Amino acid sequence: MGMTMTQKILAAHAGLKEVKAGQFIEAELDIVLGNDVTTPVAIKEFKKMGATSVYDKNKVVIVPDHFTPNKDIKAAEQCKMVREFSVDMDIENYFEVGQMGIEHCLLPEKGLVVAGDVIIGADSHTCTYGALGAFSTGIGSTDMAAGMARGKAWFKVPGAIKFELVGKPKKWVSGKDIILHIIGMIGVDGALYKSMEFVGEGFENLSMDDRFAMANMAIEAGAKNGIFMVDEKTIKYIKAHSKKEYSLYNPDKDAEYDETYVIDLSTIRPTVAFPHLPDNTRTIDEVGEVKIDQVVIGSCTNGRMEDMRIAAEILKDKKVAKNLRVIIFPGTQNIYLQCIKEGIAEIFVKAGAVFSTPTCGPCLGGHMGILAPGERAIATTNRNFVGRMGHPESEVYLSGPAVAAASALTGYITNPEKI
Amino acid sequence: MITKGKVFKYGNNVDTDVIIPARYLNTSDPDELAKHCMEDIDKDFAKKVQEGDIIVANKNFGCGSSREHAPIAIKASGISCVIASTYARIFYRNAFNTGLPILECQEASEKIKNGDEVEINFITGEIKNITSNEVYHAQPFPEFIQKVIDSDGLVNYVKSNL
Numbered sequence: 001m002g003m004t005m006t007q008k009i010l011a012a013h014a015g016l017k018e019v020k021a022g023q024f025i026e027a028e029l030d031i032v033l034g035n036d037v038t039t040p041v042a043i044k045e046f047k048k049m050g051a052t053s054v055y056d057k058n059k060v061v062i063v064p065d066h067f068t069p070n071k072d073i074k075a076a077e078q079c080k081m082v083r084e085f086s087v088d089m090d091i092e093n094y095f096e097v098g099q100m101g102i103e104h105c106l107l108p109e110k111g112l113v114v115a116g117d118v119i120i121g122a123d124s125h126t127c128t129y130g131a132l133g134a135f136s137t138g139i140g141s142t143d144m145a146a147g148m149a150r151g152k153a154w155f156k157v158p159g160a161i162k163f164e165l166v167g168k169p170k171k172w173v174s175g176k177d178i179i180l181h182i183i184g185m186i187g188v189d190g191a192l193y194k195s196m197e198f199v200g201e202g203f204e205n206l207s208m209d210d211r212f213a214m215a216n217m218a219i220e221a222g223a224k225n226g227i228f229m230v231d232e233k234t235i236k237y238i239k240a241h242s243k244k245e246y247s248l249y250n251p252d253k254d255a256e257y258d259e260t261y262v263i264d265l266s267t268i269r270p271t272v273a274f275p276h277l278p279d280n281t282r283t284i285d286e287v288g289e290v291k292i293d294q295v296v297i298g299s300c301t302n303g304r305m306e307d308m309r310i311a312a313e314i315l316k317d318k319k320v321a322k323n324l325r326v327i328i329f330p331g332t333q334n335i336y337l338q339c340i341k342e343g344i345a346e347i348f349v350k351a352g353a354v355f356s357t358p359t360c361g362p363c364l365g366g367h368m369g370i371l372a373p374g375e376r377a378i379a380t381t382n383r384n385f386v387g388r389m390g391h392p393e394s395e396v397y398l399s400g401p402a403v404a405a406a407s408a409l410t411g412y413i414t415n416p417e418k419i
Numbered sequence: 420m421i422t423k424g425k426v427f428k429y430g431n432n433v434d435t436d437v438i439i440p441a442r443y444l445n446t447s448d449p450d451e452l453a454k455h456c457m458e459d460i461d462k463d464f465a466k467k468v469q470e471g472d473i474i475v476a477n478k479n480f481g482c483g484s485s486r487e488h489a490p491i492a493i494k495a496s497g498i499s500c501v502i503a504s505t506y507a508r509i510f511y512r513n514a515f516n517t518g519l520p521i522l523e524c525q526e527a528s529e530k531i532k533n534g535d536e537v538e539i540n541f542i543t544g545e546i547k548n549i550t551s552n553e554v555y556h557a558q559p560f561p562e563f564i565q566k567v568i569d570s571d572g573l574v575n576y577v578k579s580n581l
């Protein structure tokens with residue numbers, strides 16, 4: 001029987017000719033990732049295991065991004081522990097403030113992850129790298145510890161749902177709108193255990209940044225991973241960023257999928273997820289009048305260059321609405337610099353927005369934009385759970401960069417077509 | 420390896436907050452956690468449970484947070500195995516990694532009732548319901564998952580395999 005893309009990558013990394021859904025395997029790891037929240041716990045487990053060195057100092061990546069630049073003393077202690085560990089283990093890819101970015105924007109940009117890789121990360125949005133045709137998934141701290149020690153992880157081979165993308169998205173519709181649409185359709189446990197595999201000629205109409213945003217939110221449908229087929233755009237991206245060798249794994253013609261959805265990208269509307277789950281979606285036409293107190297543009301979902309450009313296109317020569325806070329945080333230092341070069345930083349500041357250094361910041365209610373009780377934000381982040389951006393009685397609405405930027409001008413959730 | 424015990428039966432979406440409420444997460448001591456295991460869904464669980472007993476539930480067992488305290492609490496309470504029709508995937512990993520045996524079996528999860536006496540053979544995946552005299556089949560653990568469980572979790576497994 002044929003295999004899916006995910007199954008082929010896993011088989012190759014387990015030294016097997018074939019794997020089937022449900023089978024347990026042990027796979028070799030190309031990258032093991034951790035951040036300032038999960039790595040401290042993993043370091044403790046790593047020591048309990050009796051490990052004294054990491055399996056490959058070039059394959060462990062540590063990015064302190066959640067509470068950095070250090071938010072408070074506790075965060076500073078966590079970061080200190082992670083920094084010392086990185087020095088002790090001689091870890092090549094530890095990214096200090098000044099070089100660091102939001103991990104899932106940073107790793108592809110630094111060329112650390114490429115097509116055909118198997119990647120685990122102690123962060124649930126590690127699934128982002130599926131955009132490059134890699135198998136990439138989030139795990140717990142004990143798994144990270146074992147991965148650092150042995151360079152291997154066990155997996156149960158997932159079944160898959162096929163998303164056949166056709167057509168071309170309209171103006172102001174980005175990868176975020178498409179993935180919100182899909183999650184709204186299948187639900188937050190719609191892809192439990194499974195791979196979401198994105199194929200079909202329509203995916204070639206999506207930019208790499210669109211694909212990163214979509215793979216990023218596979219976890220919000222309960223999926224183990226999301227993965228895109230590789231086309232010329234992917235290869236161009238990989239070659240521009242990485243010297244690593246990549247491998248291509250296309251799904252077999254007779255690969256078995258549990259379900260198949262055909263998605264016509266030309267019919268998707270700008271989409272918003274209402275509180276408190278990412279599957280509580282409405283199209284922009286159904287939103288009604290929702291007043292907001294804060295706009296957040298950034299995160300590992302939508303903190304990339306294209307997101308910044310879309311926001312700038314809408315905010316250019318305009319002012320943000322009165323009594324509204326608009327916070328924009330790019331994903332990496334490179335994106336930050338590019339925004340300066342293209343004049344985008346100036347557009348944001350002149351419009352009256354905050355333009356911040358890269359950090360997870362408000363996305364997880366960490367710092368840099370916490371909500372008070374009763375306040376509402378529209379954000380290009382990925383989770384709108386109770387209390388995600390601050391007080392449990394605050395609300396987060398999720399959207400793509402165009403809707404968020406349009407809303408910044410009015411103070412209400414706004415259709416960018418009407419600006 | 421064979422285990423036998425009495426069944427505690429629950430429904431769909433048993434989340435990590437009912438398995439071990441967040442208010443008890445200020446410790447990671449297994450025995451302390453076990454005292455509050457399942458407290459918010461079955462307040463006498465900790466008093467009634469005996470060494471070897473089995474939890475059976477329906478779909479999406481262990482959904483919610485990634486806290487490893489959940490499988491640790493279940494294991495420390497004396498439960499020898501959890502059977503469910505499906506698991507949330509991070510719980511699934513964490514269970515094996517902390518040395519708690521879990522099986523997936525739709526039929527067992529539908530047919531087994533609260534209080535039934537059940538015997539499980541981990542090598543063959545056979546689940547015998549002694550009370551109703553029925554047999555169900557789950558996929559047995561592959562060899563290395565069995566090794567992880569036998570080593571009492573991933574930390575010890577890695578320790579002996581470095």
Ligand code: SF4
Pocket residue numbers: 066102103104123125299300301359360363364381382
């Ligand atoms: S930006 Fe948000 S979702 Fe992404 S890694 Fe940071 S906290 Fe997690």
